[in-house]
Amino acid sequence: MKHAHRFRIIAFLVCIAVIGGVFAACTSGDPNATSTTPSTAAATDSTDAASSAAGSQPPTNQDVVKLRFFQEEIWWPYTTWEGRIPEKITEKTGVALEVTIAADMNALNLMIASGDMGDLISSGQLFTRLSDSNLCYNWDELNQEYYGRDFEIHSATRFVNTAPDGNLYTVFVGFSPDCEWEANPKGVLEGAGLVVREDLLEEFGNPEVKTIADIENLMAQCKAAHPDIVPITFNIIYDAQILKILMGSSYQTTGFIDMDGKPKVFLKDPRLWPVYEKINEWYRLGYISDENLAFTQDSQDYDWMLNGKQMFASFHSAIADGWNRDLKAAGSPYRVKQLYDFEEPDAKNIVGNGAGWRGMFIPKSCANPKAAIDFVNYMFTEEGRHLALWGEEGIDWNWNEDKTYPILNYGSNRDGEDGYGQHGIKIWGFLNHQGFDNSLHLYGQDDSDATMGARQWLTDIAEINPVTAMIRLTPDSKEAVAMAKIEDLYKNMQVEIYTAPTAEAAREKYEEMLRLADELGALDLEAWAEPQYTNKKIEYDRIRGNLS
């Protein structure tokens, strides 16, 4: 009897353990499980963005809808939705975000496969994957359902962001139609840049650096006088973009470029060869180090500059202002100088990502689609955009006299604790900005002269064609597979061209890269892209001048 009783106890404990294990294995992440507001309450609890923006009563804590927000970018600066400005946005929209940042580049793909993508997603990489009516709501559909109208956006912006199925699932930030650029002459483009150590520049007689030949002269002097200093480094993301701009070549690393009105796979730009030839020459002269070409992290050139290991750094246009603050804080005896206003006759900034770079998607797993579209709608109002970018008008910033740029009331280190940081505004964390206004707040700021100068030069020589970026590859299609393989080929063979032992060997490698690209399907890709590119280009050129 005692034996049977003991057996029953053991059996009971085992059953509990097994059931617990099965539950652990099968938990699929109920979309409502972590949301504080059930979907059934959505219609009554959420606050209408339009009415909030118009000044109706702000939502109380009980009204606030918490949306699970997933950010695909692993570097996104917000880890929590905290601070005065995020709270102000919550007050206006009735929405607070529970932020989750991707742990790695596969996270969003895994979420898609699991079927639970939270309530709101921000992605720059998976436009075509997420532009699927089975996965995400389209913004017109939600606005029609709740407000009886389509999502309001400029016709050119709508065209640029329309998915292959004709729906609008997101609007990528960073694109501005022509009329916006014309109306905002102070707006500038971001992009690649070049900095040089000022102490070395002075050591070599403080010459003007306006041409590639000037750069080469300085590198030669550096190599001779300081063999332990690497004359130039290329950032892992920006690579040799500044040299490509100076020599008038495209600098895309994926997708298509326009060559004489036809779409070509990005590595087919014939203007790339002179750039490769130049870099190969620099490599053979010892101006570029193997270790730099093998960089795997975005911060390595920054570390090298702090440690005095390099003279020039090919990076982006805001480097000098940022690095000089850090060099000063680190007690370094030298500063860096942002170089711009070059006088190279072929210089051209061919903007390949002119269709924007990141957008919000409302997945079908969203527990409260109305709250999500309210949030999106508000972020795409001028008030919402300015609030997210600069803070509260009248408190954090005011327009200049002719209302062409904001004057911020922050300290010099705007992205630090004494500036944006204390209010919860974080650089590169903006959920919406236009092409022209991402840098507008730097205009006229004493500590941003170099950044604005470099960006103005990039803008002056810019050629923006968003249509090449509108040739979007369908996930899992043979075109997408071919493009992925060509990107992989480019990544590996470009460095073989850079490091070839002779100019002839570099040329052979370059030709081999083009031949292999064709074998991998570049020609088929171009034939596939051409009709849609032609049609989209005609349509875009027709509407690009529209005022609304």
Added chain:
Amino acid sequence: MSTELHKSGNLLRRLLRQKEIQIFVLLGVVFLLIFNYMPLMGVVIAFKDYSITSGIPGIFKAPFNNFAHFKEFFSDRRFMDLLRNTVCLSVLKLICTFPAPIILAILINEVRNKAFKRIVQTVSYLPNFISWVLVLNLATFFFSENKGVFNEIFMGLGLLKQPVNWLTSPGAFYGFSSALAVWKTMGWWAIIYLASITSIDPALYEAAGIDGAGRIQKILHITFPGIKGAIITVLILSIGGLLGGGMGGANFEQSYLFGNVMNNSTSEIIQTHAFKLGLAEGRFAYATAVDLCQSCISILLILVSNKAAKMISGDGIF
């Protein structure tokens, strides 16, 4: 027939007699089925046109694709490079990491000072607890071409005229990775051999000493045969996981972290290929097919190595 029934009846009776204990076994079996065998059903996507947007139901509903993923992998322009790198790196790591812990264990066993012995053992297995990401940072600090500690020292001593590109040279990748794997795992695996050595009867050493055997002879004729079983078990397990890096493990981590565009021709292996052109692109089916190929090769290797071990020494693990 009646004998078989009798045997199965005996087995059932024995199981019933041990039911309290067998319930715990059952628990383990159920967990094994849920966490190790049920997910294996997902392997079927290697043979299908599976898209991640079709979710879990898509695993079963997606149409078969006539081995398209396998054909794509085998016809990839880099297939032979990937295979060569995977096999060369794995074999070299096995050759380096397999004898190192045996030698270390025997050397530690020969140390007479107990305090020193304990310190050596602790210091030698500590690297096992350092992540590969941290190892990368340490390696960059020590082996960097630009002001790395070793290059600075060797150049300062006049042993090198110019810095060596340990981290970027394609020719250095296999050797450098194997050396790091030995450094990281040698002490950990030595624990198994040290445990095995403690089970050897001390009387054997005493008897050998009386017979005039020296240290080397004792090692060769007592210690080594005494740990032969452990050596074979570890060897077979290592060969089974050979393509994952064997005892050194972490082929993927090493290739992914230490691989870069400069040494890519030797650092890209099957697993990193599956990750970069499969998982990262959302092509889970292709990644599964590639990994399935590697798993098949691994199973084949473990069967062959077990058979070979049986033929050579009479011992195997199954």
